[in-house]
Amino acid sequence: TAAPVTIIGLGLMGSALAAAFLKAGHPTTVWNRTTAKADRLVAEGAEQAPTIGAALKASPLTIVCLTDYQAVRELLGEHEADLDGTTLINLTSGDSAQARETARWAERNGARYLDGAIMAVPSAIGTAEAVILHSGPGPEFAAHEPTLAALGTVTHLGADPGLASLYDVAGLAMMWSVLNAWLQGTALLGTAGVDAASYAPFARQIATVVAGWLPGYAEQVDAGSYPAEVSALETDARAMAHLIEESEAAGVNADLPKLLKAMADRSIAAGHGAEQYPVLIEEFAKPTP
Ligand code: NDP
CATH class of the missing domain: 3.40.50.720 (NAD(P)-binding Rossmann-like Domain)
Structure with missing residues (x-):
């Protein structure tokens, strides 16, 4: 019973x-x-x-x-x-x-x-x-x-006993980051007359591809070693600058890409420009400057 x-x-x-x-x-x-x-x-x-x-x-x-x-x-x-x-x-x-x-x-x-x-x-x-x-x-x-x-x-x-709450908010961090990234792209494409429904399948494909990187990147984080196998953080930071410029030129909000770039710039200034993206954990793992 x-x-x-x-x-x-x-x-x-x-x-x-x-x-x-x-x-x-x-x-x-x-x-x-x-x-x-x-x-x-x-x-x-x-x-x-x-x-x-x-x-x-x-x-x-x-x-x-x-x-x-x-x-x-x-x-x-x-x-x-x-x-x-x-x-x-x-x-x-x-x-x-x-x-x-x-x-x-x-x-x-x-x-x-x-x-x-x-x-x-x-x-x-x-x-x-x-x-x-x-x-x-x-x-x-x-x-x-x-x-x-x-x-x-x-x-x-x-x-x-704190783990359930921590996983809960870590899940929210994923959820909002994916949603905000999608909204950024939707706003950008909207300025060229592309509707949200047309962008959504492309956005979903990118999110799925990026999600597939997580296990490998997690190994780098856990090992504390970030060899640039795919691209260097400096290269990513140039692409971020491009995203900011496109957003500003299109007249859409650039707060989110500016935040991303500011974190990458701090990591580059600390000497990590030639390493791979997950080295940014060193910025995320300490208090907001
Ligand atoms: P409700 O507002 O519907 O219910 C709140 C409950 O708490 C009621 O039973 C209320 O009693 C009781 N309560 C509040 N303060 C006191 C008090 N001082 N003394 C005695 N009883 C008290 O909230 P939910 O049921 O929706 O949410 C409950 C929890 O579940 C929350 O922590 C929420 O975040 C979580 N949760 C809810 C979700 C949802 O979708 N609803 C989703 C995920 C989590 P009374 O009836 O007498 O007012």
């Missing part, structure tokens, strides 16, 4: 999590500050706990999904004694420092703690498209993975 699970927080996301557990046949206990948000889930078979203490005691595994970490600490901070012996998985969005701090707090109170980041909208929960990242003690994840699988594609990234 499926393992029991408790959900604390029945907002849009918490309700979707609870519904997915119910659908997968897990005895599901729920608690929410605004009690009426449990009504639909109770009609579908959930048990509504009268108190947070009862919610925590109802299942060996409790998943919490509130607005932010402050809400988690405010709410569960009043029930620290009930955390002893439970496993707590916090799927609330936050940063890595909050995740690590919350892990220490939970462990001080006798709980086992995993942090998580949900990379999906509520309607995707319960399907393979819902990617949910976890970090914290590996054996704890392994013990509850069969239960968590009801939510979607669940992965464990490592023992550091």
Whole structure:
């Protein structure tokens, strides 16, 4: 039989999590500050706990999904004694420092703690498209993975509880960079009467080709050695200057290419002009000047 699970927080996301557990046949206990948000889930078979203490005691595994970490600490901070012996998985969005701090707090109170980041909208929960990242003690994840699988594609990234949040923002860095690069090109081509739909397949092809470079470039970064096998950073910087000039001449925004060029110029000034592009990690890996 499926393992029991408790959900604390029945907002849009918490309700979707609870519904997915119910659908997968897990005895599901729920608690929410605004009690009426449990009504639909109770009609579908959930048990509504009268108190947070009862919610925590109802299942060996409790998943919490509130607005932010402050809400988690405010709410569960009043029930620290009930955390002893439970496993707590916090799927609330936050940063890595909050995740690590919350892990220490939970462990001080006798709980086992995993942090998580949900990379999906509520309607995707319960399907393979819902990617949910976890970090914290590996054996704890392994013990509850069969239960968590009801939510979607669940992965464990490592023992550091901050990793789920870090992967989450690293994913956003990729997403926005690809989207902004595409918008830059779309604006440029738009000045020649090319519509976005015509450029999109070309842009997609470039993004796919560049994505294919990542494993090889990652080897250079991990080795700390950047021989120019394809092109030197100086050559790339000249192309960046060209992108800036074209953008300015066309009357489109040049902020993004200027930022790229400024970083390359700093790396060249530090003596890396003859090395390959990933040497820029040395600029990215230190604070903004
Ligand atoms: P909602 O605003 O729908 O729900 C927020 C929940 O937090 C409610 O259950 C609310 O209770 C509860 N809450 C907030 N403050 C407190 C408090 N001080 N004490 C007790 N309960 C509190 O948000 P979502 O469900 O959409 O999001 C929840 C988390 O999931 C967030 O961290 C969000 O970033 C993350 N997430 C959401 C996604 C989405 O698409 N919705 C996608 C990925 C992550 P009450 O009902 O009583 O107000």
